[in-house]
Amino acid sequence: MTDTTETPTPKRTQQAGSGGEGVRPIDSWETDFDHTHPDYAANAPQIWDELRDTCPVARSERFGGMWLPTRHEDIAAIAANENGWYTSHEVVVNQYSADDVMPPPIGGAPPITSDPPFHVDARRLLLAPFAPKKVNELVPFATDFCHSLLDSALAKAADSDGVFDAALDYTQAIPVRVIAEMLGLPAEDGDIFRTFIHHIVENPIERELEEEETAEYYLDRHIAEHAANPKPAGEGDLIDHLLGVELYGEKLAPEHVRGTILLLIVAGIDTTWSSIGSALWHFAQNPDDLKRFRDEPEVRPFAIEEFLRAYAPVTMARRVAEDHELAGCPMKAGDWMLLPFPAANRDPDMFEDADKFIIDRQKNRHGAFGLGIHRCLGSNLARMELTVALDVFVERVNEFELVDPASVRFSTGQIRGPRELPIRVHS
Amino acid sequence: MKINYNRELCQGHNRCYMLAPELFDVDDEGYAVLTATGEIPPELHDKARLCVDNCPEYAIELVD
Numbered sequence: 001m002t003d004t005t006e007t008p009t010p011k012r013t014q015q016a017g018s019g020g021e022g023v024r025p026i027d028s029w030e031t032d033f034d035h036t037h038p039d040y041a042a043n044a045p046q047i048w049d050e051l052r053d054t055c056p057v058a059r060s061e062r063f064g065g066m067w068l069p070t071r072h073e074d075i076a077a078i079a080a081n082e083n084g085w086y087t088s089h090e091v092v093v094n095q096y097s098a099d100d101v102m103p104p105p106i107g108g109a110p111p112i113t114s115d116p117p118f119h120v121d122a123r124r125l126l127l128a129p130f131a132p133k134k135v136n137e138l139v140p141f142a143t144d145f146c147h148s149l150l151d152s153a154l155a156k157a158a159d160s161d162g163v164f165d166a167a168l169d170y171t172q173a174i175p176v177r178v179i180a181e182m183l184g185l186p187a188e189d190g191d192i193f194r195t196f197i198h199h200i201v202e203n204p205i206e207r208e209l210e211e212e213e214t215a216e217y218y219l220d221r222h223i224a225e226h227a228a229n230p231k232p233a234g235e236g237d238l239i240d241h242l243l244g245v246e247l248y249g250e251k252l253a254p255e256h257v258r259g260t261i262l263l264l265i266v267a268g269i270d271t272t273w274s275s276i277g278s279a280l281w282h283f284a285q286n287p288d289d290l291k292r293f294r295d296e297p298e299v300r301p302f303a304i305e306e307f308l309r310a311y312a313p314v315t316m317a318r319r320v321a322e323d324h325e326l327a328g329c330p331m332k333a334g335d336w337m338l339l340p341f342p343a344a345n346r347d348p349d350m351f352e353d354a355d356k357f358i359i360d361r362q363k364n365r366h367g368a369f370g371l372g373i374h375r376c377l378g379s380n381l382a383r384m385e386l387t388v389a390l391d392v393f394v395e396r397v398n399e400f401e402l403v404d405p406a407s408v409r410f411s412t413g414q415i416r417g418p419r420e421l422p423i424r425v426h427s
Numbered sequence: 428m429k430i431n432y433n434r435e436l437c438q439g440h441n442r443c444y445m446l447a448p449e450l451f452d453v454d455d456e457g458y459a460v461l462t463a464t465g466e467i468p469p470e471l472h473d474k475a476r477l478c479v480d481n482c483p484e485y486a487i488e489l490v491d
């Protein structure tokens with residue numbers, strides 16, 4: 001038997017970063033969409049589903065001109081980029097033109113900002129540390145850490161009528177701790193990482209930063225420390241690894257090392273945080289799914305993939321590199337092209353009952369981690385963290401519910417997930 | 428039934444290895460390695476179909 005539930009929508013949203021003010025009202029989603037608008041955060045799945053029927057490649061003049069495809073077919077073709085019509089040089093839509101440390105095809109944060117042929121070489125340097133068997137060595141570490149978070153959260157709940165914030169007290173901390181461990185950066189620097197992410201992903205231009213506040217300053221200090229204290233072969237962390245590897249017979253340029261470390265911090269935290277949080281948000285509202293997940297271990301691997309499909313957190317972006325036509329619309333060089341993998345994951349031409357959450361979905365070619373050459377390098381790590389976080393949560397917490405659906409806050413922008421998630425637990 | 432695995436299309440999503448370690452292994456870079464290169468025993472047919480149905484890159488097919 002199969003449980004099906006409509007995927008619900010959040011009640012309250014706020015623009016990440018700027019506190020919700022200042023985004024111009026939307027005229028029409030077909031010609032004036034804005035992925036940073038609170039209405040988009042609140043209703044994105046419905047907006048995609050409508051656009052797919054009425055205007056499968058939507059347009060907006062905002063941010064200098066951008067496009068939003070919603071069909072799986074188009075999104076997969078753009079990601080595949082067979083004709084070289086798109087560049088990954090910038091993957092987060094922004095207002096200012098990037099003042100890059102590294103010109104194309106390398107870009108500021110290789111390999112995500114790199115295009116072929118350089119991309120594949122920069123990416124290969126990172127494949128081994130993120131391969132499944134390597135990543136699974138971190139399961140005990142992640143498990144212990146999740147337990148320690150719940151020790152504190154449940155102690156807090158005991159004093160406050162069973163209430164704690166699953167996003168702030170649990171899901172947020174997990175990817176931060178794990179990537180700090182992998183990179184060999186201090187465990188207590190999570191707030192620093194979040195500040196970098198805030199500046200890069202959520203709200204690029206607030207004000208000029210002081211030099212000591214910048215990611216470059218922080219990372220250069222830690223890279224220099226690593227370089228001064230080399231470790232024996234096989235015992236190093238990811239920063240040691242990047243300092244040791246060679247590309248085209250030479251050590252990596254310092255900007256490459258720094259850009260990649262920053263990428264690993266930025267790409268892995270809000271994304272995984274969102275994904276674990278969305279799963280808990282779903283469980284809080286669907287006790288039958290929670291029960292099946294708890295009671296039927298054989299369902300769990302399917303449930304993990306269904307969470308990734310139904311609540312895919314990441315929309316990437318490209319720039320159009322060459323004029324061409326897509327679905328009859330004129331793409332012009334320089335236009336932004338959003339790649340909403342979450343919309344592709346809801347295309348009824350690709351998935352049966354695409355708008356339903358089916359916990360043991362058997363046929364699930366979801367693209368939550370992207371499709372094609374930029375497939376999420378951290379996907380094995382993200383899947384491991386999601387699995388461990390949910391396993392530990394259902395082991396420690398019996399039943400739980402939302403304190404109030406209206407007090408859940410979802411992020412806006414290209415990464416979608418609950419940023420505040422107050423729940424009440426019953427032991 | 429046999430499995431056709433196309434390394435050129437594989438992007439290392441690792442869905443196959445997770446669903447059917449009896450049929451696929453994974454190399455040090457995270458790409459799939461087809462271990463069941465011969466005739467697939469009947470008790471593993473369902474698992475082979477699952478691999479096909481969950482590979483996002485269409486890198487796996489079944490042949491008679």
Ligand code: HEM
Pocket residue numbers: 079088091111112113123175179263264265267268269271272275312313314316317341367368369370371373374375376377378379381382383
């Ligand atoms: C649930 C969590 C995650 C989701 C949904 C996710 C999603 C994605 C997506 C959709 C892409 C494709 C980018 C594109 O086509 O331009 C991507 C790329 C990438 N992700 Fe993730 N990600 C997650 C977690 C992580 C983690 C934990 C890390 C590592 C610490 C990571 C590192 C990367 C890197 C390095 C790339 C660039 C790969 C390349 O350009 O070759 N991600 N991710």
Ligand code: SF4
Pocket residue numbers: 436437438439440441442443444457458459481482483484485486487
């Ligand atoms: S599921 Fe497909 S893309 Fe992923 S490792 Fe297996 S064959 Fe490769």
